[in-house]
Amino acid sequence: MKTVKDWVKDLVRPEVMALSAYHVPETGRLLKLDAMENPWALPDALRAQWLQVLESVQINRYPNPAAPTVKAGLRKMMGLSSQYELLLGNGSDELIQLVAMALAKPGASVLSVEPSFVMYKMIAQFLGLQYHGVALTEDFALDRETLLAAIKTHQPALVFLAQPNNPTGNLFDATIVEEIIAVTPGLVVVDEAYLAFTDSDALPLLDRHPNVLIMRTLSKVGLAGLRLGILAGAPEWIREIDKLRLPYNINVLTQASAAFLLDHYDTFREQTARLRAARTDLIQALRVLPLERVWPSEANFVLVRAPAGEARAVFEALKKSGVLIKCLDGAHPLLKDCLRITVGTPQENQQMLAALEKSLID
Numbered sequence: 001m002k003t004v005k006d007w008v009k010d011l012v013r014p015e016v017m018a019l020s021a022y023h024v025p026e027t028g029r030l031l032k033l034d035a036m037e038n039p040w041a042l043p044d045a046l047r048a049q050w051l052q053v054l055e056s057v058q059i060n061r062y063p064n065p066a067a068p069t070v071k072a073g074l075r076k077m078m079g080l081s082s083q084y085e086l087l088l089g090n091g092s093d094e095l096i097q098l099v100a101m102a103l104a105k106p107g108a109s110v111l112s113v114e115p116s117f118v119m120y121k122m123i124a125q126f127l128g129l130q131y132h133g134v135a136l137t138e139d140f141a142l143d144r145e146t147l148l149a150a151i152k153t154h155q156p157a158l159v160f161l162a163q164p165n166n167p168t169g170n171l172f173d174a175t176i177v178e179e180i181i182a183v184t185p186g187l188v189v190v191d192e193a194y195l196a197f198t199d200s201d202a203l204p205l206l207d208r209h210p211n212v213l214i215m216r217t218l219s220k221v222g223l224a225g226l227r228l229g230i231l232a233g234a235p236e237w238i239r240e241i242d243k244l245r246l247p248y249n250i251n252v253l254t255q256a257s258a259a260f261l262l263d264h265y266d267t268f269r270e271q272t273a274r275l276r277a278a279r280t281d282l283i284q285a286l287r288v289l290p291l292e293r294v295w296p297s298e299a300n301f302v303l304v305r306a307p308a309g310e311a312r313a314v315f316e317a318l319k320k321s322g323v324l325i326k327c328l329d330g331a332h333p334l335l336k337d338c339l340r341i342t343v344g345t346p347q348e349n350q351q352m353l354a355a356l357e358k359s360l361i362d
């Protein structure tokens, strides 16, 4: 008789069998500096008002699939021109998936740079799309010639560029980004997940290029638990992609919370400004430690290179001291010996720095 294992092996698509699931570590009581979350909770007064809003939410009813109040709040916060539409996702992860599904014609390919956000590749692979990853240069800049050649060869239907990039923390050269958009025969999604931590803004690209969509998220500014991703662009694109969205993807609690909190967005502006200041202090303090390299950052995390061969040991030592960061050694050749540290509160950063210093000296 066929076992469950046999059934699964016979029926599940081989590209799914070959994937490893996205790994989220157990955190327990560890200080979480691994996932680019905002460390500050809502201020007490705002939290009290928010809880009152939640009291009136009707969880026995389906959500409004069009989420008009949330969209109005987002438009205002983003300063989005009325000629563009919004599509909301259960996190921007879902939007990456929806865009890729919409363009997944037989033989179509997705192109991105590496190292970058791993979901671009994972989603392409699980949808059965070909994926091409073009390596960044040693200092994580766009490798212009190689990229333009790869686009010419592979003719991708979809290109993802994270601006600033994760896990490297840098902004790509805006002129090269526009050159890529100009030569790409497909759609270019500029992913601004870390927009709140930089002065760059890719939204004006929509006015200049019909093959661009801008993706954002509320996750990094302080609302990771809500799961609200944002895709902005021409209505012609949004209308088609929206057909693939499951109607109730943004639940009632998320809608009520986002609508209310977008009216109080100054709180998040103030918190992200504090994080930017904490990032400057953190980078300065890291530069004094015996690390191989500390890269500048336009995001709410800092990438560092540990002394050769020591990244894993440093990661484990920090974990033992109660601090969780991200070990990227082995994730890509350019990330050899690298660790990614999310910017926390000044106190959390001090705690992490003390543990890091100890692990580097021991």
Ligand SMILES: Cc1ncc(COP(=O)(O)O)c(C=O)c1O
Residues within 6 Å of the ligand: 036, 090, 091, 092, 093, 094, 117, 162, 165, 166, 191, 193, 216, 217, 218, 219, 224, 228, 229
């Ligand atoms: C570049 C980039 N895009 C998108 C995401 C996903 O964000 P969300 O929480 O909106 O799914 C991340 C998360 O780390 C990211 O780094």
